[in-house]
Amino acid sequence: MSKAAPERQEQLSGLARLPAVERVMALAEASEPVALYGRSQVLDAVRAALDARRDAWRAGAALASAACEAVSVLNEAVQHLSVRAQPRLRSVFNLSGTVLHTNLGRALLPDVAVQAVVTALTQPLNLEFDLATGRRGERDDLVEALLCELTGAQAATVVNNNAAAVLLTLSALASKKEVIVSRGELVEIGGAFRIPDIMNRAGARLREVGTTNRTHLRDYAEALNPRSALLMKVHCSNYAINGFTQSVELDELVPLARQQGVPVVVDLGSGTLADLTQWGLPGEPTVRDTIAAGADVVTFSGDKLLGGPQAGLIVGREEWIRKIRRHPLKRALRVGKLTLAALEPVLQLYRAPELLGERLTTLRLLTRPASAMQAAALRVQPVLQRALGERFTVEVEPMLSQIGSGALPVDLLPSYGLAVRRAGGKRGGRLLLEAETTLRAWPRPVLGRIKDDTLWLDLRCLESGDEALFIAQCAAVTR
Numbered sequence: 213m214s215k216a217a218p219e220r221q222e223q224l225s226g227l228a229r230l231p232a233v234e235r236v237m238a239l240a241e242a243s244e245p246v247a248l249y250g251r252s253q254v255l256d257a258v259r260a261a262l263d264a265r266r267d268a269w270r271a272g273a274a275l276a277s278a279a280c281e282a283v284s285v286l287n288e289a290v291q292h293l294s295v296r297a298q299p300r301l302r303s304v305f306n307l308s309g310t311v312l313h314t315n316l317g318r319a320l321l322p323d324v325a326v327q328a329v330v331t332a333l334t335q336p337l338n339l340e341f342d343l344a345t346g347r348r349g350e351r352d353d354l355v356e357a358l359l360c361e362l363t364g365a366q367a368a369t370v371v372n373n374n375a376a377a378v379l380l381t382l383s384a385l386a387s388k389k390e391v392i393v394s395r396g397e398l399v400e401i402g403g404a405f406r407i408p409d410i411m412n413r414a415g416a417r418l419r420e421v422g423t424t425n426r427t428h429l430r431d432y433a434e435a436l437n438p439r440s441a442l443l444m445k446v447h448c449s450n451y452a453i454n455g456f457t458q459s460v461e462l463d464e465l466v467p468l469a470r471q472q473g474v475p476v477v478v479d480l481g482s483g484t485l486a487d488l489t490q491w492g493l494p495g496e497p498t499v500r501d502t503i504a505a506g507a508d509v510v511t512f513s514g515d516k517l518l519g520g521p522q523a524g525l526i527v528g529r530e531e532w533i534r535k536i537r538r539h540p541l542k543r544a545l546r547v548g549k550l551t552l553a554a555l556e557p558v559l560q561l562y563r564a565p566e567l568l569g570e571r572l573t574t575l576r577l578l579t580r581p582a583s584a585m586q587a588a589a590l591r592v593q594p595v596l597q598r599a600l601g602e603r604f605t606v607e608v609e610p611m612l613s614q615i616g617s618g619a620l621p622v623d624l625l626p627s628y629g630l631a632v633r634r635a636g637g638k639r640g641g642r643l644l645l646e647a648e649t650t651l652r653a654w655p656r657p658v659l660g661r662i663k664d665d666t667l668w669l670d671l672r673c674l675e676s677g678d679e680a681l682f683i684a685q686c687a688a689v690t691r
Contacts, residue, residue: 231282245290257289304657309670312616318515320573324557332553339549358559363499365527371545377511377524382414384539389441390419394427397446426458446479466506475508483512491579516617519574520558585628585671595686613672632667
């Protein structure tokens with residue numbers, strides 16, 4: 213007999229020691245995962261664990277005695293199920309320095325909106341039922357009056373985001389006709405949303421006027437013709453052109469549009485319902501001011517500066533909103549009950565502007581004093597230093613936050629946070645990337661940003677409740 217024969221025989225005997233599926237499932241320890249995941253899932257996972265061992269043996273790997281034990285097979289199956297059951301959508305610590313971070317869900321909802329969503333999830337409600345008449349209702353009615361009150365508009369409707377609001381407006385008002393837009397306002401925002409592309413999808417014909425940096429009233433006047441459907445202005449919230457510039461304001465454009473009998477549509481993007489300067493923030497045109505200046509239709513987002521859920525809000529003159537609401541695309545783009553449930557209480561907060569800075573989460577984060585972030589950084593610094601170890605230095609330093617989601621792109625907010633660098637004054641390189649990767653792999657991922665050979669962790673969005681959780685996680689990782 214060859215020398216290899218005994219070894220092969222030993223391998224065969226090892227394979228034979230693998231427990232049967234029924235034996236693994238009969239273990240007392242199997243009762244808990246069966247109750248949690250269901251028998252069918254546990255059964256499939258056990259079979260997969262056994263198959264993996266057989267495949268390893270066929271590939272020439274030895275089977276250790278421990279791997280052949282029924283408990284070992286069960287533990288591997290349960291571990292697989294535990295990983296698979298983890299949600300893909302997870303809570304993270306947003307220490308990026310961007311408050312309205314598009315990739316992290318933009319605005320955080322205030323408590324009143326969260327409770328309203330919970331109610332909508334768990335109880336029937338009058339989504340399209342008129343309680344006064346007992347007849348079928350219209351879901352826009354739930355927030356239309358409130359939107360009109362806050363903006364001064366005659367009518368309003370809601371769709372699922374601002375891109376949809378622009379698409380629906382152009383489809384309803386400008387299909388197969390021309391839309392006149394300044395060349396300097398043909399913006400592109402995140403996700404490849406381009407005004408010219410939206411025009412094309414809506415069936416409208418783009419008529420560019422002016423130049424990239426200068427557009428005059430005469431440019432609009434000369435472009436108007438019998439095929440003109442509307443004049444459109446796009447608020448350039450995600451970039452700024454400085455220097456030799458000229459643009460046409462609404463108070464000039466509206467009289468021209470009235471004279472020619474065409475509406476003026478304004479896409480405000482991250483439009484706000486309140487004057488931000490009263491809280492010391494940079495100014496942005498409000499929806500009310502835009503309506504008061506004569507805009508016939510205004511579109512804006514619900515989940516940016518407004519601080520609510522993702523939604524596209526369309527407000528304006530009743531004749532144009534009625535036409536928009538009746539377009540077939542409206543049903544395809546309408547919002548569900550959860551959006552409306554969250555939107556109404558957020559809008560209600562704007563009725564008490566003196567309390568808005570405390571109650572609206574987005575505004576509270578944007579106006580948080582730098583001293584509060586500095587105090588938090590001093591508390592967090594020692595525990596994070598211990599968690600990251602001696603290879604890194606963690607220091608409390610001033611930094612600058614940004615609003616995000618295309619709002620006020622050149623305006624930065626003084627903040628404080630933690631600067632993570634490689635110890636010894638050496639360049640961070642791969643070691644700094646390793647630290648960033650490690651933080652993202654924590655149970656609740658920590659997201660910062662690497663710049664200038666430093667991992668910056670801005671604490672603007674780490675309020676007291678999250679701060680305690682962050683410290684606890686650092687402590688747990690250290691152990």
